[in-house]
Amino acid sequence: MKNATKVFKFGGASVKDADAIRNVANILKDYSQEKIMIIVSAMGKTTNALEKVVQAYSKKTGDAFALLEKVKQEHYQVAMDLFGEEHAIFSLLNDTFVEIEWVIEDDQQDGYDYIYDQIVSIGEMASTRILAAFLAHEGQSVTWLDARDVIRTDDTFREGRVDWGITSSLCQQKIPGLFENNNLVVTQGFIGGTQENFTTTLGREGSDYSAAILAYQLNAQSLSIWKDVPGILTGDPRLFENVQKIDRLSYKEAIEMTYYGAKVIHPKTIKPLENKNIPLFVKSFIDPAGEGTLISTDVNVTYPPVVVVEPNQVLLHISTRDFSFVTERHLGFLFQQFDKYRIKINMMQNMAISFTVCVTERSERLAQLIPELEKDFKLVVDRNLELITIRHYTKDFVDTLSAGKIILFEEYIRGTMSMVVKEIPKMIRK
Ligand code: ADP
Ligand code: ASP
Ligand code: MG
Numbered sequence: 001m002k003n004a005t006k007v008f009k010f011g012g013a014s015v016k017d018a019d020a021i022r023n024v025a026n027i028l029k030d031y032s033q034e035k036i037m038i039i040v041s042a043m044g045k046t047t048n049a050l051e052k053v054v055q056a057y058s059k060k061t062g063d064a065f066a067l068l069e070k071v072k073q074e075h076y077q078v079a080m081d082l083f084g085e086e087h088a089i090f091s092l093l094n095d096t097f098v099e100i101e102w103v104i105e106d107d108q109q110d111g112y113d114y115i116y117d118q119i120v121s122i123g124e125m126a127s128t129r130i131l132a133a134f135l136a137h138e139g140q141s142v143t144w145l146d147a148r149d150v151i152r153t154d155d156t157f158r159e160g161r162v163d164w165g166i167t168s169s170l171c172q173q174k175i176p177g178l179f180e181n182n183n184l185v186v187t188q189g190f191i192g193g194t195q196e197n198f199t200t201t202l203g204r205e206g207s208d209y210s211a212a213i214l215a216y217q218l219n220a221q222s223l224s225i226w227k228d229v230p231g232i233l234t235g236d237p238r239l240f241e242n243v244q245k246i247d248r249l250s251y252k253e254a255i256e257m258t259y260y261g262a263k264v265i266h267p268k269t270i271k272p273l274e275n276k277n278i279p280l281f282v283k284s285f286i287d288p289a290g291e292g293t294l295i296s297t298d299v300n301v302t303y304p305p306v307v308v309v310e311p312n313q314v315l316l317h318i319s320t321r322d323f324s325f326v327t328e329r330h331l332g333f334l335f336q337q338f339d340k341y342r343i344k345i346n347m348m349q350n351m352a353i354s355f356t357v358c359v360t361e362r363s364e365r366l367a368q369l370i371p372e373l374e375k376d377f378k379l380v381v382d383r384n385l386e387l388i389t390i391r392h393y394t395k396d397f398v399d400t401l402s403a404g405k406i407i408l409f410e411e412y413i414r415g416t417m418s419m420v421v422k423e424i425p426k427m428i429r430k
Contacts, residue, residue, distance in 0.1 A: 042123025148193030162199030
């Protein structure tokens with residue numbers, strides 16, 4: 001049975017500065033009588049800034065401390081703007097940052113991914129501290145929850161895999177009590193905790209997924225993800241003009257779009273929601289009265305063409321060295337290698353003596369995979385490509401989007417067209 005609780009998720013852009021945080025508090029005023037679990041990302045581009053701290057620390061460039069100090073001062077500045085100079089928030093923020101200062105004072109002993117998670121996760125710790133304090137300051141009945149106490153993952157740092165069984169019991173033990181005394185519970189997106197109490201992250205942009213995990217665990221009435229766009233659009237507005245809002249989408253359509261790389265929702269978000277039939281609203285924090293997009297069970301609509309563009313693509317042309325056919329045994333071996341180096345295949349095709357795969361550039365992982373494959377196969381690698389996918393394509397659409405491009409690889413499957421392209425090199429007359 002559905003619970004009365006709703007889950008809201010506010011991403012980085014919605015809490016990027018003091019005015020943005022005031023705006024979130026205003027949106028929440030309209031729901032002040034409801035029980036809402038609020039999942040929050042790090043402010044603005046904090047995660048990118050913290051990634052630079054990790055890199056500086058691990059490469060010993062000497063400026064890790066200064067880079068961290070800059071992030072810390074930005075948070076203090078926002079807090080100062082919201083609360084003035086005297087407020088308990090400053091000691092909470094200090095406690096959050098001091099843990100990382102201790103980490104980077106020592107020489108690196110632990111693995112890169114482990115260190116990454118311990119450092120990068122403080123972005124969400126700090127943003128939620130500020131938002132919860134501000135909601136309390138505004139008179140809302142609110143409490144703060146440490147997501148690491150309820151979302152349990154394994155110790156795959158940077159890509160923590162959720163243990164759904166333990167997460168479920170932790171949520172049942174810890175969350176209902178919080179809602180007995182408060183209307184709003186603020187917690188972090190993107191992070192979880194291991195059995196040994198280490199912090200993990202769920203992969204970049206993972207806060208949407210955190211929100212879906214908690215909506216599932218709470219049997220929530222709905223999940224609303226608040227973005228800087230009016231809803232799900234027919235293409236990324238940063239790349240295309242004339243995009244339209246799609247009012248309703250089925251879970252299936254949404255999972256396909258995110259699978260092909262639509263950056264608007266994290267691909268892992270849809271499954272938990274579909275499994276419990278929890279409606280997902282994608283709404284605008286700039287125009288909260290707007291209807292947004294509703295994603296739910298199958299809807300009877302005809303979709304317009306929807307475009308998804310994935311940059312940084314690599315084509316691997318893998319062929320046998322002795323002109324023998326590519327058999328299922330070869331394919332079995334190849335898939336095992338892709339799995340071993342955790343490289344997701346975006347598109348593939350086999351021919352008589354070759355097998356072509358399109359993957360997203362992950363330099364460190366490909367640098368390991370490619371030599372491994374070259375032991376048995378001949379490889380030709382094409383880099384700096386784009387994967388364009390058009391759901392519900394029309395010929396006109398394909399022609400427009402492929403104009404001026406060389407198509408290296410294309411595929412048409414049941415209404416979906418995908419092509420791997422590169423710009424036609426410009427010939428300049430001497
Ligand atoms: P968050 O603040 O929650 O992290 P993101 O920046 O990750 O939000 O996602 C919102 C952005 O996704 C939009 O600003 C938009 O540029 C981009 N985007 C890409 N594809 C789409 C799409 N099909 N519809 C809407 N937005 C899209
Ligand atoms: N702050 C994290 C990131 O920027 C998670 C998220 O925002 O979803 O990747
Ligand atoms: Mg995001």
